[in-house]
Amino acid sequence: MAQKVILLVEDNPDDAELTRRALKSNNISNQVVVARDGVEALDYVFGTGKHVGRDPLETPAITLLDLKLPKLDGLEVLRRIRADERTKFMPIVILTSSKEDQDLINGYRLGCNSYVRKPVDFDEFLVAAKQLGLYWLLLNEPPPM
Amino acid sequence: MSPLVQGFRNLPLRWKTIVSMLGVTTISLMLVGAGQLVRERQGFERQMEQRLTLLADVIGLNSTAALAFNDAAAATEVLGALASDEHIMAGALYDTRDLLFARYVRSDIEAPLLDTAPNVGRPTFGGGMAAITRTVKYRGQPVGKVHLLADTTEWSNTLWDYAAVAAVLFVVVLTIGLFVSIWLQRLITGPIIDLAQLARRIGQERDFSRRAVKRSDDEMGVLVDGFNDMLDEIGKGRAEIEHGRDELRKLNEQLERRVVERTAQLEAANKELEAFSYSVSHDLRAPLRSIDGFSRVLLDEHSATLNADGRDSLERVRRAAQRMGMLIDDLLKLARVTRVEPNREEVDLSMLGREIAVALQNQDPDRRAQIVVAPGLRAHADARLLRIALENLLGNAWKFTGQRKEARIELGMTTNSAPVYFVRDNGAGFDMAYANKLFAPFQRLHSVEEFPGTGIGLATVQRIISKHGGRIWAESAVDKGTAFFFTLP
Structure with a gap:
């Protein structure tokens, strides 16, 4: 069985690169697909736009979703994914800089599975990436498709 | 204070004037009438006294001989002369022992004559009669007494007539007095009542543009002038108050507008602040993560090409980035605490x-x-x-x-x-x-x-x-x- 992909929705290339490195250094070898904005993320999830032809039922093992994104923000992306029967159970972890109450409340209200704050300290980020990978890729049982 | 006085006090001015005037008229008329009656009566009595005394003395003088000689027939004859005076009802002569000696009684009546002589003195009046008893003297010596009874009913009737005329006059004068007092009341209290009604209407309608009409130059005129002056002053005062109220309302509106503006500004500022702190939280930390993260990448993956000094410098870069991250976090906490209201x-x-x-x-x-x-x-x-x-x-x-x-x-x-x-x-x-x-x-x-x-x-x-x-x-x-x-x- 081919390994499922990790969808990383992140507009900041540095953050995307660091996340990729953090996952890699923790021996998480799943393919990491990076979407640069909300529209691209939805295109990938629903197999539209430049990802036309992709099967939406092939959900990513985990989606790491930033909130502050160009075009469509992360919360809107989350809302649309949860509104669709095909994707409403796919695991989504919000990975963002914000610790504002409003973002936390809205994130959970719209049905994120977890909310992780990006630490400035890269050492801490490495720990976070490791735990995320271990939990969502190994420990957690994804919903049956 | 008696209820009567209290009731009078509360009477409208119009009735107070009329009642007072009629009261004074009545009292004066009654006093004059009563005085006149007393005077008439006294005059009559004095007249009667003179007549009776004179008559008694004449009878006494004419009877001295009859009394002295104990001649009853002569005495009765003398007394019989009394018949010429229709007012004399009876007459009697008494001897020195006060026993009835001779008598005369008018034929149409039964006069009560005493068997013994009444006391001598001034005439007495009563029961429609006047009575007098006088001593009869002869050369200074008393020889008997003469007693006369006179009818006064005619006089009483005259007095009653007099009273009736007085009563009629009383009613006439009172009626005239009533009309005069009503006319006077109109003249004197009319303006006062008008003023009072005006004052009441102004009080009810709050129309301070009304003015009282001045009809005379007396105290009433002064009162009307004073009243109108007062209305002028009140009107001015009210205009000032109205003006002040307008000003206050304008100021209040301005203030409310300003509060609304300021609140909107404050809300905008608050929103900006929130947007700012959100942006700080999100955007300011991203470069720090890059600085720290790639320093770590350098340290991990390129340590071979770095000497100790280079590694130390990178460690310092990382510490600084992390410290800045902490500062940003603490600042955001402080900002958040400032924003929320305690629940x-x-x-x-x-x-x-x-x-x-x-x-x-x-x-x-x-x-x-x-x-x-x-x-x-x-x-x-x-x-x-x-x-x-x-x-x-x-x-x-x-x-x-x-x-x-x-x-x-x-x-x-x-x-x-x-x-x-x-x-x-x-x-x-x-x-x-x-x-x-x-x-x-x-x-x-x-x-x-x-x-x-x-x-x-x-x-x-x-x-x-x-x-x-x-x-x-x-x-x-x-x-x-x-x-x-x-x-x-």
């Missing part, structure tokens, strides 16, 4: 303290410190804000007792008039000379090497306490530990 509820301070103590111990499992939390500490406060405050205070205590072998941290309460909570430690302490810098943001009393920190924690605590209307202060001495006291009213 008060019953808070178990002891439980909060114990939870924080456990968390501190877990973060630093190698430290040995005794954290004593007094049981039963309660406060009416915002639980989340209070947790932030206690985290900072207990965290500080934990930090500044780091070099103590037997660290002791205490959370408790003293009660004076109101509860005063405290967090006390036996840590590094500080010089009270710098106490005024304690709660200002970014102010630190120790170097970062000595004790890490951003200098925002206590500023945050102070904002939380003052948001609750409380006060916070510290007592400390270098190496003697620190105690923070705060109130939560």
Whole structure:
């Protein structure tokens, strides 16, 4: 069985690169697909736009979703994914800089599975990436498709 | 005060005048009538007395011989002359022993004549009769008495006629008086009543443009002038009040408009601030993550091409980035505390303290410190804000007792008039000379090497306490530990 992909929705290339490195250094070898904005993320999830032809039922093992994104923000992306029967159970972890109450409340209200704050300290980020990978890729049982 | 007087007082002026005038007229007429009657009566009596005395003396004089010679027939003859006076009802002569000697009685009546002589004196009146008794003398010696009775009924009738005429006159005069008093009343009280009605109408309708009409130059005229002057003044006063009220309303409207504007501005500023802090939280940290992250990548993957100095420099870059990350986080916390309004509820301070103590111990499992939390500490406060405050205070205590072998941290309460909570430690302490810098943001009393920190924690605590209307202060001495006291009213 081919390994499922990790969808990383992140507009900041540095953050995307660091996340990729953090996952890699923790021996998480799943393919990491990076979407640069909300529209691209939805295109990938629903197999539209430049990802036309992709099967939406092939959900990513985990989606790491930033909130502050160009075009469509992360919360809107989350809302649309949860509104669709095909994707409403796919695991989504919000990975963002914000610790504002409003973002936390809205994130959970719209049905994120977890909310992780990006630490400035890269050492801490490495720990976070490791735990995320271990939990969502190994420990957690994804919903049956 | 009798009800009559009270009733008179409350009568309308019109009736008061009429009643007074008629009353005075009546009393005067009655007094005059009564006086006249008394005078008439006295005149009659005096006249009657003269007549009777004269008649009695004439009869007496003519009877002296008959009395002296005991000649009753002659005496009766003398008395018979009385028949010529229709008013004389009866006459009698008595001898010296006062026994009836001779008599005359008018034929049509039965006169009550006494058998013994009545006392001598002035005439008496009564029962429609006048009576007189006189001594009859002969050469100075009394020889008997003469007694006369006169009919006064005719006179009484005359008096009654007189009274009837007086009564008719009384009614006529009173009627004339009534008309005169009504006319006078119109003349005198008319203007007063008009004025009173005007005053009442002005009072009811609040129409101060009305004026009283001046009809005469007497006191009434003065009163009308005064009344009109007063109305002028009131009108002016009211105009000023109206004007003032208008001004006030305008000012109020302006003020309300300004409040609305300011509120909108404040809301806009608040939104901007929120957007700003959101942006700070999100955007300012991203470059820091890159700086720290790629420094670590350099250290991990390119260590072979770096010498010790290079690695040290990269470590410094990373420390600086991490410190800036902490500063940003603390600043955001401070901003958040400033924004929220306390949502008060019953808070178990002891439980909060114990939870924080456990968390501190877990973060630093190698430290040995005794954290004593007094049981039963309660406060009416915002639980989340209070947790932030206690985290900072207990965290500080934990930090500044780091070099103590037997660290002791205490959370408790003293009660004076109101509860005063405290967090006390036996840590590094500080010089009270710098106490005024304690709660200002970014102010630190120790170097970062000595004790890490951003200098925002206590500023945050102070904002939380003052948001609750409380006060916070510290007592400390270098190496003697620190105690923070705060109130939560």
